[in-house]
Structure formats: C-alpha cells, structure tokens
Amino acid sequence: MGKHKGWLSVRVRMTGERVEDAVNECIRTSLVLTDVKRVDSRCAQFYVTSNSLGTLEDIAHRTGCTLETVSPSKTDRVKTTATRRWGMAAGLGLFVLTLFLLSKMIWNVNIYGASPPLQDELENQLQEMGVKQGGFQFLVPDADMIQSRLMEEVEGATWIGMQQNGTTFQFEVAQQSLPEETDNPSPRHLTASKTAVIQRIFAEKGKPVVQENELVHEGDLLISGYIGEGEETEAVGAAGEVWGETWYEVTVSLPRERLQETLTGKEASAFKLRLFQLNLPIWGFQADEQFSDHVLNQKEYQLSVWNRSFPFSLRIENYQERRTTSQDTEDIITQTKKAATTRMERYLPEEASIISEKILHENARNGKVKLVMHYKVLEDIKSETPIIQGE
Amino acid sequence: MLEQWKSWLTEKLTVPEDVITDTPRLTMIGQHHLLVENHHGIRSFFENRIELHVLDKELIIKGEQFVIKKIHPEELLIAGVIEEITYGQRKEGGADGKT
Incomplete structure (x- = not known):
C-alpha cells in the first residue's frame, strides 16, 4: 500500500514476539494506528503520525519489540529535499514572498471628479497617509x-468615496460648488482711476x-454713494459703469x-558613452x-536604481544645420506699428478697445527705427472708494 | 450489581444496549468492511484470522487479506474478505499470537 494517509504519517514496521500486546498498549494510550498489516508471524506494518513516534518507541521497548521506520512522512521527505536543495527552496520561498509583496503593493491611485488644484491637494494628503504608487497596502489605514x-x-469636497480594486485605489470626489459671491457692497463711491473724458x-x-x-x-468723484437730500441722506454701495476715453503714448524701436x-x-547624431569623466564615442564621429x-541638442540617458545612478551614461548629441539670413524689411514702419499695437493690446484689459492710433514721431538712426505712437482708448475708468461712516 | 442495574436501565429506557453496557456492536458493509465498536483489544492478528477481546467473550473473524484500517480505543475497522465471524470463550493471556 504505497499511498500515504497524510503529511505526517510515517510507515513503521514492528518486529517482536508480542506484537499484539504492543498494539493493545497503543489502544490504551489512545494512539491511532492505521492500515495495520501483518507481514509475517513476528512482524506487523502500520502507519502512525510522526509526532507520536516517541510514545510508540516507548511501548515497543516495554513489550520487547523493535521498531523500524519503513518510509518517512511526506513532511520529513520534503524537509530532507529542502535541505539538500536549499538554494532552490530559498529561491522558491523568495519568489512566493516577492509575489505576495507585489500583490500587496499599490500600483495605481486614481482620482476622479476633482479639479486640478483639489486633486493635487488630495494627492498630497494621500501621500502623507502612505497611499501612493509603490506603497504597501498593509501600511495604509483602512478605507473608512x-x-x-x-x-x-x-476642503472643497462634499464627499470622497474610496474603492479598492485589486491593487488600484480609486477615489471619487464630489466637489463642493460654492454659490457665486453675492454682490452686496458696503457703502462706497465710484471715482476715476485715471484722467479721461467721460x-x-x-x-x-x-x-x-x-x-x-x-x-x-484721477480720484474725481463719478458716482456718489449718497442718495437722498437733507435729512434723508443715505449711504449706499454705488454701482454702475463709467466708460472714458484715455490716452497712451507708446515708444517702440526695431532694428532696420x-x-x-x-x-x-539636415541633421546628424553622435552617440557617446560616458564613463566617469571619460567620453567614448560610439557612433557618428564627424557629426560635429x-x-x-x-x-x-544634447540628451543624456542614465540608468538608475533607487536613486543610485550607474557611473556610465549614454549621451546623444543631435546637430541640426542652421542658416542665418539677413532680412531687409521694406515696410519697417508697418511692422513697428504692429509691434506697438500688440504691446498696447497686451497691456490693456480685455473689455477695453482702441479707438484710434496715430504716429506722433518717427526717426531712423543707427540702423534702428524709433516710433512714438499715440493711442485713444475706450476703457472702464471706475474705481471704488469706500465711504467711512461715523465721521 | 452495577451490571444488573445497567441492563435494567437499558430495558426501561429502550436505548441500544451498546450505549450503556459495553456490548460490542458490529457493522458489516458487504463482505469487505467490518466495524467493531466497544472492543477490548486485539488478541491475535493475522492475514486470515483476527481475534478480538469483547466484553467477556472473544470475537474470531476469519477471512483473507485482512488489514486493520484504523484502531481507535473503542473502534476498529477491518478491511479484507470476511468469511466467518464467530464467538468463542475467552482464554486468559493474549500474549501468544499463534492460536
């Protein structure tokens, strides 16, 4: 009977004149024997669990029998094999451990439904808690x-839901939508922010x-915050629109x-291996x-493992042919004007518009064209001045 | 005295005899398995003959290719080809296994 009962059962052969007595003794000490088989008149074979071998030996000694292990238990055999091939066993163990650890890592953190600044804040918070790529799941507090x-x-999230899908952490964010700030201004005047014609x-x-x-x-009162006359004067937050014509002078100079x-x-590339301070060309010797x-254009590739970089790197130098041509611009005035307008538009707020432009002064000296432009602009000129009450 | 009382109790309570007294219970499945409960140890054991102590008697099982599948303190399972089960008088001293 070659099949084993379990991982711990040992096949034992007992020889002696009083085998039955030994078996009876086993029964008395609650030792479980399985598959008891008579080999010949003086000998019986059976299975017994390996941890009760000691008791069995005792009994055999008392009844004058000899004990002999026919085949060791599966566990013992695995142990023997493991000690003989310890390298293999260690590798196997390491593999299982690595697999386990890798499966317990956080591979992805996804955040849905958050605006970029909120997402950034959320990521920072999560990082502090250890929820980041490469972190371990068992080091992270539980979902709740x-x-x-x-x-x-x-702040700014009404609700944050978390879900763990295998090695991915998913966060669902319901963002708070704050109501628009209501315009309920305190008592104030509207005054001019710059000199203008209304x-x-x-x-x-x-x-x-x-x-x-x-x-x-600048500073002149445009819309007063006081309404009513005499006794019934009341201060309110003045509001409205005041558009005025303003003037700007812009000086621009461009080279002729x-x-x-x-x-x-056309381009050519050179590959170089950089070892410590040494440059070893590999390819493209005459590129430069x-x-x-x-x-x-230079690019350097360096292998690094855990913040430690290898002492060598691959450098790719990319040379692109360049040609320089001089342009003698015919309509230099137009170009300069355009540059001035662009500068003006960039300076003005969006609602403002340029009504008209005029060249005030123009001169060309030392290979440069200098232009002074005058702009008439329509823009909002109001600014708020609070009324301090209790004076 | 205790035995008498026990048998009276089993009669009155109508429970199986083997529960209270130490009477053996034999369960045989076909010709291949025999479960003996309440045995008192093995007297002798060979491939074609097993003798067990039960109560004050002796149980003799004859057949072929006997293997005792498991031995627990109160239970014993025999596998093989069972041909004959007989009761015999108990002989003192179960040491000599060559009966």
Whole structure:
C-alpha cells in the first residue's frame, strides 16, 4: 500500500514476539494506528503520525519489540529535499514572498471628479497617509479611516468615496460648488482711476455727478454713494459703469536690418558613452564637423536604481544645420506699428478697445527705427472708494 | 450489581444496549468492511484470522487479506474478505499470537 494517509504519517514496521500486546498498549494510550498489516508471524506494518513516534518507541521497548521506520512522512521527505536543495527552496520561498509583496503593493491611485488644484491637494494628503504608487497596502489605514480623514483635511469636497480594486485605489470626489459671491457692497463711491473724458455713464446705484464729455482726473468723484437730500441722506454701495476715453503714448524701436535663423532640416547624431569623466564615442564621429553652423541638442540617458545612478551614461548629441539670413524689411514702419499695437493690446484689459492710433514721431538712426505712437482708448475708468461712516 | 442495574436501565429506557453496557456492536458493509465498536483489544492478528477481546467473550473473524484500517480505543475497522465471524470463550493471556 504505497499511498500515504497524510503529511505526517510515517510507515513503521514492528518486529517482536508480542506484537499484539504492543498494539493493545497503543489502544490504551489512545494512539491511532492505521492500515495495520501483518507481514509475517513476528512482524506487523502500520502507519502512525510522526509526532507520536516517541510514545510508540516507548511501548515497543516495554513489550520487547523493535521498531523500524519503513518510509518517512511526506513532511520529513520534503524537509530532507529542502535541505539538500536549499538554494532552490530559498529561491522558491523568495519568489512566493516577492509575489505576495507585489500583490500587496499599490500600483495605481486614481482620482476622479476633482479639479486640478483639489486633486493635487488630495494627492498630497494621500501621500502623507502612505497611499501612493509603490506603497504597501498593509501600511495604509483602512478605507473608512482614509475616507474620514480625507473629508476632514481636504476642503472643497462634499464627499470622497474610496474603492479598492485589486491593487488600484480609486477615489471619487464630489466637489463642493460654492454659490457665486453675492454682490452686496458696503457703502462706497465710484471715482476715476485715471484722467479721461467721460464717454458713457450709467449709474446702477447711487447718483451720477459727472456728465458725458466731461474731463475727469484721477480720484474725481463719478458716482456718489449718497442718495437722498437733507435729512434723508443715505449711504449706499454705488454701482454702475463709467466708460472714458484715455490716452497712451507708446515708444517702440526695431532694428532696420534683421537677422533670421532657419534650420535647413539636415541633421546628424553622435552617440557617446560616458564613463566617469571619460567620453567614448560610439557612433557618428564627424557629426560635429559636418555643418559650418549648427544647433546642438544634447540628451543624456542614465540608468538608475533607487536613486543610485550607474557611473556610465549614454549621451546623444543631435546637430541640426542652421542658416542665418539677413532680412531687409521694406515696410519697417508697418511692422513697428504692429509691434506697438500688440504691446498696447497686451497691456490693456480685455473689455477695453482702441479707438484710434496715430504716429506722433518717427526717426531712423543707427540702423534702428524709433516710433512714438499715440493711442485713444475706450476703457472702464471706475474705481471704488469706500465711504467711512461715523465721521 | 452495577451490571444488573445497567441492563435494567437499558430495558426501561429502550436505548441500544451498546450505549450503556459495553456490548460490542458490529457493522458489516458487504463482505469487505467490518466495524467493531466497544472492543477490548486485539488478541491475535493475522492475514486470515483476527481475534478480538469483547466484553467477556472473544470475537474470531476469519477471512483473507485482512488489514486493520484504523484502531481507535473503542473502534476498529477491518478491511479484507470476511468469511466467518464467530464467538468463542475467552482464554486468559493474549500474549501468544499463534492460536
């Protein structure tokens, strides 16, 4: 009977005149014997668990029998094999351990439904808790803890849901949508922010004190916050729109002759292996001498393991042929004007518009064109001045 | 005295005899398995003959290719080809296994 009963059962052969007595003794000490088989008149074979071998030996000694192990238990055999091939066993163990650890790592953290700044904050918080790529799942507090802590720490989220899908942590964020800040201003006047001629004035709240086509200077009152007369005067937050015509002077200078660089499209690459301070060319020896003028792009690739970099790196130098041509611009005035307008538009707020432009002064000296431009601009000129009450 | 009381109890309570008294219970499945409960040890054991102590008697099982599948303190399972089960008078001293 070659099949084993379990991992611990040992096949034992007992020889002696009083085998039955030994078996009876076993029964008395509650020792379980299985598959008892008579081999001959003086000998019986059976299985017994390996941890009760000691008791059995005792009994055999008392009844004058000899004990002999026919085949060791499976566990013992595995142990023997393991000790003989310990390298293999260690490798196997290491593999299983690695697999286990890798399966217990966090491979991905996904956040859905958060705006970029909120997502960034969330990521920082999670990182602090250890929820990041490459972290271990068992080092991270449990889902409820993470959720409640995130809700506490991260502002701007009504609800944060967490779900773990295998090695991926998914966060679902319901973002708070705050109501628009209601415009309920404190008592104030509207005054001019710069010198201008009023083009259009509309008082939503408050009393206008200037008229169209009137010249105002910086700080002049436009719409008063006081309404009512005499005793019933009341201070309100003045609101409205005041559009005025303003003036700007812009000076721009451009060189008459301009150099323009273009790439011809021809390129060559050189590969170099960098070992410590040494440069060893591998490919493309003459790349740098190929063109009379070139743009150089360098890339360096370095292998690194856990913040430690290897002492060698691969450097790829990419040479692109460059050609420089000089351009003599014919309509230099137009170009300069355009540059000035662009600069003006960039400076002005979006709602403002340029009404007209005029060249005030123009001169060319030392190969440069200098232009002074004058702009008439329509823009919002109001600024708020609070009324301090209790004076 | 105790034995008498026990048998009276089993009669009155109508429970199987082997539960209270130490009477053996034999369960035989076909010709191949025999389960003996309440045995008192092995007297002798060979491939074609097994003698067991039961109560005050002796149980003799004859057949072929006997293997005792398992031995627990109160239970014993025999596998093989069972041909004959007989009761015999108990002989003192179960040491000599050559009966």
